[in-house]
Amino acid sequence: MKPPAMKPLTISGFITAILLIALSIYVVEDLPAFGDENSPVNKYVKLFNVDADGLVESLNAGVLPLQIKIKIEDMGFNKEENYPTLEEGNYRIEWSEKGSFEGGRLSEGGWDILINEGEIFYNEPIRYYFIKEENRNLTVYRYNFPVRINELTEEETATINIVTAGLADYRGYDTMGEETVILTGAIGVILLLRRRGRL
Numbered sequence: 001m002k003p004p005a006m007k008p009l010t011i012s013g014f015i016t017a018i019l020l021i022a023l024s025i026y027v028v029e030d031l032p033a034f035g036d037e038n039s040p041v042n043k044y045v046k047l048f049n050v051d052a053d054g055l056v057e058s059l060n061a062g063v064l065p066l067q068i069k070i071k072i073e074d075m076g077f078n079k080e081e082n083y084p085t086l087e088e089g090n091y092r093i094e095w096s097e098k099g100s101f102e103g104g105r106l107s108e109g110g111w112d113i114l115i116n117e118g119e120i121f122y123n124e125p126i127r128y129y130f131i132k133e134e135n136r137n138l139t140v141y142r143y144n145f146p147v148r149i150n151e152l153t154e155e156e157t158a159t160i161n162i163v164t165a166g167l168a169d170y171r172g173y174d175t176m177g178e179e180t181v182i183l184t185g186a187i188g189v190i191l192l193l194r195r196r197g198r199l
Contacts, residue, residue, distance in 0.1 A: 010194065013190040013193070013194070014190075016186060016190070017186060017187055017190055020182070020183045020186055020187075021183065023179070023183075044130055044141040044142055044143045045141060045142050046139060046140075046141050047071075047072070047075060047129075047140045047141060047142055048071055048075075048139075048140055049137045049138065049139050049140075050065075050067060050068060050071065050137065050138050050140070051136070051137060051138075052133055052136050052137055052138045053136070055067075055068070055138055056133065056138075059093055059095075059111045059131065059138075060095070062092070062093045063093070064086055064091065064093065064113065068131070068138070068140060069086050071140070072086065072129070072140070073086070077142075084115040084116075084117050084126075084128065085115075086113075086115070090115060090116055091113055091114060091115045091116070091125070092113075092114045092116075092125055093111050093112070093113055093114075094111065094112045094114060095110075095111055095112075096109065096110065096111075096112060097109060108132055109132065110130055110131050110132035110133065111130070111131040111132075112127050112129075112130055113127070113128055113129035113130070113131065114126060114127055114128070115128045127143045128142065128143055129141065129142055129143065130142075130143060153165045156169075157169045
């Protein structure tokens with residue numbers, strides 16, 4: 001006796017399940033090591049060094065030294081290039097002790113420059129720059145969020161869609177559960193339809 005032929009919907013359901021499983025495996029394999037400070041998700045990018053002489057007091061007083069501000073703006077991170085400005089009253093400086101947990105990372109000890117972007121629904125200052133004192137110099141860094149999302153998404157994730165890169169790559173740990181739910185739901189629907197003879 002000949003076995004019953006598979007219906008076209010059964011084949012398409014099976015292929016969909018395989019694709020969803022493959023996608024989940026790909027996402028898990030592509031995640032950076034958890035807590036790896038050099039992974040694109042966690043690191044910040046070095047901009048430049050300046051002599052620390054006389055600038056530490058200014059930072060401790062909550063004022064960004066003029067020579068740091070000018071250098072940042074000369075690199076193109078200014079209003080004309082659609083970057084948040086470092087005008088007085090638009091930023092805040094916070095000191096973080098070494099080893100403290102700040103902004104999703106263990107701080108190396110330094111000053112965070114938080115900028116108010118003027119968002120309507122999320123009107124909170126965002127960490128944009130980090131300044132660390134080392135060897136009598138101040139090293140200025142940019143935090144990962146503006147670097148990754150605005151500039152390096154395509155290079156680092158091979159994805160031109162920022163939403164996809166954010167959900168399936170940069171925030172992979174957060175969304176892995178969501179993807180598992182979608183996969184489980186899809187498999188559950190396929191199994192239910194097959195049981196009722198609709199596939």
